[in-house]
Amino acid sequence: MASSVTPADICWGTSKKTNRRCANKAKIAEPGYLPTCHQHRDQLLRPGSCQYLVDVKTGARCKRRFVYDPPPPYFELCPEHVNTPQGPCHFLRLPVELRMEVYKYFLKSGAVLSSHPSDRFQDYLPLLLVNKQIGSEAQDHLYASTTFHIEVGQQGATISNRYLYRPCGAEHRGDDYSENLVSESLDIRQQLNFSRVKNIKLEVSVVNSGGLQGWSEEVEMYDLRDSISAILPSLARAQNLHKLTVRVVCSRFDSWTPAKALANFKLITQPLMLIPISTSTQQQPNSYTEFLSYKRVFESITASAEPIPPKPPIARMFSAFKRVYLECASLILSSSIIGGQDCSEMLPSGADNFLHRARVARENVDLDAFVEARNGFVRRWNTHLEQRYCELARVNGLVVDMYNADAVGGMDEWGWW
16 A cells, blocks of 8 residues: 555555655546556546544544555544554444443453452453443443452451451550551452442451460450441442351351350451342341341341441440550550560550450440559559659769769869870
């Protein structure tokens, strides 16, 4: 095909020997075809006017003439602009049902697991970037056919090895806290569009092993409850949620009686009642009477259309106390590490921890217990301040003694070094 930059009065025919555009002057112009010389009058070449949009604001187009071969429905673009992304998308002319079959072919259904990250549609994700309509349709199918597996444990909540929530206590705010930071690439909260999520499987892993050193059953139960409460805003964004499966896995289920297991199950899963969803039973119900009673209450609350009740005042009090506790506790622990003291002597751990006691009081709406835990920590903070003041006063005394030593004997007696 000849170049489109040659003068318009040159023959548009192509030499069969050289396969190049003829250099002779055009003499014949058949109606509806490009002009040619007498030698190439048998070549009837369809004219094309390039429709490439040069200026979006003014709507100006290229309008350069070229040989339109092959004819429509191909884009009317000159050789210079033939590979540009402009032009109509004929894929959108297909019925929606056929387009969905194309999406099903490329984006296979399945589950996104933390233990086995899936790359089944990694090569086809650019399909979401073709245009807004195709991206929206492909995302609808992708989110509808995918079950997102959320694992909740001692390290927080994760989806496919990316953190949805990671607890951070005062013990993580020391000098080595930078090593525990979660990079943006591992934070899924901004990567996943929860408003399109339709299938979620929530699996809670409970250690419940008294043989572990420093393990406390009460602390673990409330840690898991806090993790579930922390991911509620993300789950609440899934307004089109079709299925929510909750599974609680215990390492030593035989260490609990049925009544104790049910009580801990209620404690862990109670925050999920704040998510209004429609429920359906797909398996045979459990025969345990008390569990079925709790299940009916759970379903009735989540299926109701009533607005979420406001948080009690003690919740705001706990949030303010938690901010103070994390800041003050980090200073107490850092000073104890420098002084070589035992951290457990500075701040109690386990079930006696001030923040944990305040958390239990918040969940039980026990204002007296909350005030007692908060005041206990304030007393410990005041003790720390007094110790620091005494230490600073002692060091300041050494500084004063240093300057007083300059006047002993006079400078003339000792001379300069």
